[in-house]
Amino acid sequence: MFKNDQSAYGFRTMAIHAGKCASSDTGALALPIYATTSFGYGDFDSGERRFAGVERGFLYSRFSNPTVQVFEQKMALLEGGETALAASSGMAAICAALFGLLSAGDELIFVGTLYGGTLGVMQTLLPRMGVNVLGVKDVGELGNAITAKTKLVYVETPSNPTLEIIDLGAVAALAREHAVISIADNTFATPYLTRPIDLGIDIVVHSATKYIGGHGDATGGVVIGSKQHIELIRTAGVKQFGGCMSPQDAFLFVRGLKTLPLRMEAVCDSALAIAQALHRHPLVEQVFYPGLAAHAGHDIAARQMKKFGGILAFTLRGGKANARRFLNQLMVITQAVSVGDVDSLACHPASTTHSAVPAEVRLQQGVTDQLIRLSVGIEDLSDLLTDIYAALAALTLE
Ligand SMILES: Cc1ncc(COP(=O)(O)O)c(C=O)c1O
CATH class of the missing domain: 3.90.1150.10 (Aspartate Aminotransferase, domain 1)
Known part of the structure; x- marks a missing residue:
């Protein structure tokens, strides 16, 4: 049986097989699309236990779905992160990460240039919610800009659209030194070219709409990181804001990742x-x-x-x-x-x-x-x- 272990295989093998369902009733090789909103949980006590998080099992596709979960597992393995959360777009993934981790009074610092949509959230929505946002030109300015209130450092590399390169190892080292969470948008590089988590970055976000799907026929996003971070981000981003990925799109992303x-x-x-x-x-x-x-x-x-x-x-x-x-x-x-x-x-x-x-x-x-x-x-x-x-x-x- 496939090991689902990034140290056992090369990237091309992982791109094809990672996240594969361990058990399938039918032996279908292609990923089944679980087009269902709800999952029967059998009896009263099981429902109560699943909602309390003490019993594993699906409940409702906004929270999690088996097809979407395979995409999440595949992305976590390809990026070398513990776990992942899929979202309805790249912006939904980015907002899930930001709103899942930030509170009023916190400060976010971004380094260099960013995609216009991300910049829009940072310059309009976050300040309205009481988050102070500061942009610095380069990593050289980052160390001095971090304060006791800084919660997140955010970078995009290569950046959209000016292809600026940010030194991820240097950002990660500064963030660690100051106990700040680091996020990298890895949309342009993809895990095939760069794995930010290997360089010390805490959280990776993607517009899956781009290279992950690769064919311009599905809109989606994904956040990869530790179980602790992703749990907070899942609660805000998909359970509360509701920006979940559809199983049909998850199927297309899993297929896209193979090539x-x-x-x-x-x-x-x-x-x-x-x-x-x-x-x-x-x-x-x-x-x-x-x-x-x-x-x-x-x-x-x-x-x-x-x-x-x-x-x-x-x-x-x-x-x-x-x-x-x-x-x-x-x-x-x-x-x-x-x-x-x-x-x-x-x-x-x-x-x-x-x-x-x-x-x-x-x-x-x-x-x-x-x-x-x-x-x-x-x-x-x-x-x-x-x-x-x-x-x-x-x-x-x-
Ligand atoms: C680097 C980057 N991040 C995030 C996004 C947002 O992704 P989406 O359009 O899937 O919401 C884009 C979109 O162009 C992007 O280029």
Whole structure:
């Protein structure tokens, strides 16, 4: 029988088999979808014991569901964490973690740049609930910023959309020293490239919508960490706020994870080649890709990532007008705001993902009007390069 033990097998084997149901009535190889809201508990006493948490067993799918539980176990094993909680989206997972752990009067510090949605929660909702939020530029500023009230340190690496790299080991060491909980959004790297918990981070969050699903057909999120943390997060995030994952989506995520290593290898190789091509092009002002030696976080990325990821960003000469022209010329690459799909997707973050972020904060975060984000898919690299060169050839400099 499969051991469900990360030390016994390689990542590709774990991606296929980890979390497998130990027992199945039918011998079905594909994960059964338990499309049920409720689970009969037999008799009065059993119901009482299950609600009191002294008897194992499912009760209601908002609390837990067998299909969703397999996804949770698989993610915990792949990330090297004790346990996991699945949620209805990446934002539901992030909010579950934040609202499950923070109380009024606490302080949260985030380091570097963050996805616009996360930034929105930190700048609007958390302060309204009495949590003080502070952003610091880099890890060098973090040590001095931590106070007795600091409860959480939050990072995203590589960050969306500017691909900033944060030294996870350094963040984890500072957090431990000050008895602060550390959280890393590992959406862009995935556990195939980086395992933050191995580097000392306490909690990992993901938008499973991206590489974990990989096909752009399911929205979900997941939080991985210790049993103690995840219990608090489960109570707030899915039992109380109700942001649970559906069993149908959990099935798609479990299926998606099986090809994660293969997809990541393909997108990392193509993204590096595209980043190098853009870096050499005269109409490209700057390329943000941690795989380029010129990237400020290259050395740290080389240490903490297996490869450099499938997402890059770049600025074009000629401002927003050329960004618009470039995007409108693309034929193979689709204009859309997600990332991590098998299809290549490109967007203009300033007018889309970060449009709700106040202009000065957006600019501080490096989201300028000429910035384009590209999530590289698994199409033929030659077709992607042809598409990009043709779009660049259509640009003019006024
Ligand atoms: C890094 C990162 N974290 C979290 C999210 C939110 O995920 P979701 O859209 O699944 O809620 C996103 C979405 O783009 C993201 O890029």
